[in-house]
Amino acid sequence: MLAADPRASRGRRHAEDDRASRGPRDAFQRDRDRIIHSVPFRRLRHKTQVFVAPDGDHFRVRLTHSLEVAQIGRTMARALGLNEDLTEALCLAHDIGHPPFGHAGEDALQAAMADAGGFDHNAHTLRLLTRLETPYPRFDGLNLSWETLEGLAKHNGPVTGPLPWALAEANEGFDLALESWPGLEAQVAAIADDIAYDNHDIDDGLRAGLFTLAELLEVPLVAEAWAAVRARYPDEVEARLAPELVRELIGRMVNDVLGETERLAAGLSSIAQVRDAGRQLAGFSPAMAAQERLLKQFLHARMYDAAEVKAVRVEAQAILTRLFETYRADPGLLPEPWRPGTGDQVAVDRRIGDFIAGMTDRYAVRQYEALNGPTPIRERF
Structure with a gap:
């Protein structure tokens, strides 16, 4: 009774032709699979959990952390009689909006984008999944079910007060009932x-x-x-x-x-x-x-x-701060698909933030060094 039922889902933002479905999967199974097959999910293997570009092969990164969360989440969902597929989808995607260098990178982007509404990794997860990732021909985003987007938006509980701009954007026209607790x-x-x-x-x-x-x-x-x-x-x-x-x-x-x-x-x-x-x-x-x-x-x-740990975190923040400043001074340095098509500074800053947030740790270092020269953090890669 308390388990989410895919047959009773509130649907997707964009209607899909059921004849195009591949395999005997319900809505939440398809959500999970879309997340697993997405480019942002693959990038998690080179994004910091605690250690920046860990020297050893046995430390966690965002990808291994997300897999471990999914294992624990599935176990509890099964014991409680909840929907395991929805739980797994939420566990796998919960960190997909993290920028390079973990929370250090988030702090750097939050400061750099202060005049453009700031940066929040949880809100960016929704932005990635509803707008930036574009593997389908007829719509932007992965077109996940309402229940999956709701659960990701409320990962830390109800969202009250002023919404992060990226979350407000994802919520517009597809109300996720942010003021209530999720399922x-x-x-x-x-x-x-x-x-x-x-x-x-x-x-x-x-x-x-x-x-x-x-x-x-x-x-x-x-x-x-x-x-x-x-x-x-x-x-x-x-x-x-x-x-x-x-x-x-x-x-x-x-x-x-x-x-x-x-x-x-x-x-x-x-x-x-x-x-x-x-x-x-x-x-x-x-x-x-x-x-x-x-x-x-x-x-x-x-x-x-x-x-x-803090010493490397300081270096990582300096890399992202300088990268943002470099692209802001000359947006033409961005790869062609990422160059903003408007002179509005807020839109430009958000476009730069989108590009940097999608980087892996090592790609951020490579881009920094290509534009600004060597950094001490290079020896970790």
Whole structure:
């Protein structure tokens, strides 16, 4: 009753001829497949998750993070009786609007585009999927279903107040009911994102030597999980148990979300009631949420704000800032398909932002060096 039904979808912005459908797929399966086959999804393999152009082959990038989010999201959707295909589509696409260099790149574009409405990666996800990606002959965008676009627009919950310009543009003429909570599939995708990056950043942080296991065990949630792992494998060396610790933490978080969601959604009989509930229904219990906040605080202090990570982030921001300034001074330097056809500065700035946001980390470095000369970050590629 609370699962999204593709047969009851609110449809797509552009009507499509059902005779052109390929294979026995419903609306949400087609959405997922369109995302997987899109160019922006492929570019995620060379976009930063935490480490800029990671030196090792075993660290996460945006693509591997999105796949891991999808695995966790599907597991929870199946356990809760939700639509797995819609959940997977939302998980796979949730980061597709990220610019190069992760949040550092987003901050640089936000500052560079301040006079043009700024930049928001979540809003840019909608812009990519509804306008910029053009694999179909009769319309711009991937023409995804209303439910998929709604879930992506509300990845962080209802959107109130002034809308980011890119989100307002995507919402115009195809109202995504931004003021309400999304369906449970979108809520599950959002919490799966939190679970994935919390735990896989533990793995990457330990692998990179940014903190030790002993330091990590100062976090109560991790200490409890480690005690359970040690009880199961009392004679195993610590190095073999770090992956088991991550699995234990993921399992604890997933089980907590399942129990809390079932408790909060008990008695609801329709998706409309989910949207009108006025609160998040799929998420951590208050106790787990408090423990997860402590884990995030540790990761911010020891990983995201680590001196070596911040130093590269500063270099990355300088690259995008200078790239934007260079293209703004001479838009003719943009590749021909990207050159703005108007003298309006806001439109020009947004066009430049679109082009830069679509770059991978390494392509941004190559473009910078072609226009401005060497950068210290080159040695990482």
